[in-house]
Amino acid sequence: MALSKTEEQLMQHLWKLERAFMKDLLEAFPEPKPATTTVATLLKRMSDKGYVGFKKYGSVREYYPLVKKEAYFSKHLSGLIKGYFDNSPAQFASFFTKETDLSPQELEELKAIIEGEIKSKKK
Amino acid sequence: MALSKTEEQLMQHLWKLERAFMKDLLEAFPEPKPATTTVATLLKRMSDKGYVGFKKYGSVREYYPLVKKEAYFSKHLSGLIKGYFDNSPAQFASFFTKETDLSPQELEELKAIIEGEIKSKKK
DNA sequence: GAAAGTGTTCTACAAATGTAGAAGTAAATT
DNA sequence: AATTTACTTCTACATTTGTAGAACACTTTC
Numbered sequence: 028m029a030l031s032k033t034e035e036q037l038m039q040h041l042w043k044l045e046r047a048f049m050k051d052l053l054e055a056f057p058e059p060k061p062a063t064t065t066v067a068t069l070l071k072r073m074s075d076k077g078y079v080g081f082k083k084y085g086s087v088r089e090y091y092p093l094v095k096k097e098a099y100f101s102k103h104l105s106g107l108i109k110g111y112f113d114n115s116p117a118q119f120a121s122f123f124t125k126e127t128d129l130s131p132q133e134l135e136e137l138k139a140i141i142e143g144e145i146k147s148k149k150k
Numbered sequence: 151m152a153l154s155k156t157e158e159q160l161m162q163h164l165w166k167l168e169r170a171f172m173k174d175l176l177e178a179f180p181e182p183k184p185a186t187t188t189v190a191t192l193l194k195r196m197s198d199k200g201y202v203g204f205k206k207y208g209s210v211r212e213y214y215p216l217v218k219k220e221a222y223f224s225k226h227l228s229g230l231i232k233g234y235f236d237n238s239p240a241q242f243a244s245f246f247t248k249e250t251d252l253s254p255q256e257l258e259e260l261k262a263i264i265e266g267e268i269k270s271k272k273k
Numbered sequence: 274g275a276a277a278g279t280g281t282t283c284t285a286c287a288a289a290t291g292t293a294g295a296a297g298t299a300a301a302t303t
Numbered sequence: 304a305a306t307t308t309a310c311t312t313c314t315a316c317a318t319t320t321g322t323a324g325a326a327c328a329c330t331t332t333c
Binding site for chain 1: 247
Binding site: 048049050063064067071085086087088 | 279
């Protein structure tokens with residue numbers, strides 16, 4: 028099952044922190060911070076959905092992600108590409124490159140990456 | 151306000167069709183098709199949210215999108231990039247290029263696009 | 274060891290979402 | 304004109320989501 032928008036936000040914090048206690052997560056939120064119980068509920072649901080694990084220290088828990096950000100994001104992205112670009116990553120890439128405001132330097136970097144990819148595919 | 155997952159799907163059909171009557175939309179869904187009333191409800195909500203317009207022909211309506219797919223998608227994408235790549239499109243691009251399985255030809259095309267962008271930025 | 278501080282579990286509830294029946298209306302068909 | 308077709312509008316309801324109070328439990332601190 029997928030995460031909801033709010034759960035995803037919390038997941039972002041968790042990915043950044045890698046492992047975190049309730050208080051670390053609360054700190055990560057900007058004002059106005061949600062109630063502790065709110066975060067607890069979200070964590071419970073996320074854990075039920077299999078996205079979050081935890082280690083108990085007494086009654087307190089140290090939470091950590093069970094799915095990698097990259098993996099989660101990849102799935103997200105391929106969904107988007109399927110939906111919006113008729114499943115054509117190339118078409119998506121083209122759109123992205125044109126629409127996003129990349130600096131000349133970033134473009135050069137990107138070009139280098141692609142050249143690297145081309146080379147590695149060829150070998 | 152944003153569209154929900156299901157509303158987005160319907161929106162996809164509408165974008166593809168450009169203008170559509172209820173029956174066209176229903177046809178666009180794969181089996182098992184939703185009930186007519188289900189789609190009607192979604193259209194109503196989407197219209198309330200300002201994403202869909204319609205022209206009346208008697209009591210029947212021809213629906214059409216009020217927001218361009220590109221615009222909607224862009225917003226989506228920048229949200230993703232903000233969330234997952236710390237607001238760095240370049241970092242995102244790099245991830246995308248590595249993770250997605252583009253064919254050598256697609257990579258060449260992409261490279262060409264980027265070169266074009268570099269040139270146009272330089273001018 | 275009584276009081277604070279932290280976090281957990283339970284329970285609750287409003288809003289948003291997914292889905293659709295019932296009933297009405299307009300247009301097409303017999 | 305009566306019937307069928309193709310919607311639309313209204314109403315309804317189960318889930319999921321966003322938010323959090325109340326009450327309980329473990330730790331730390333005076």
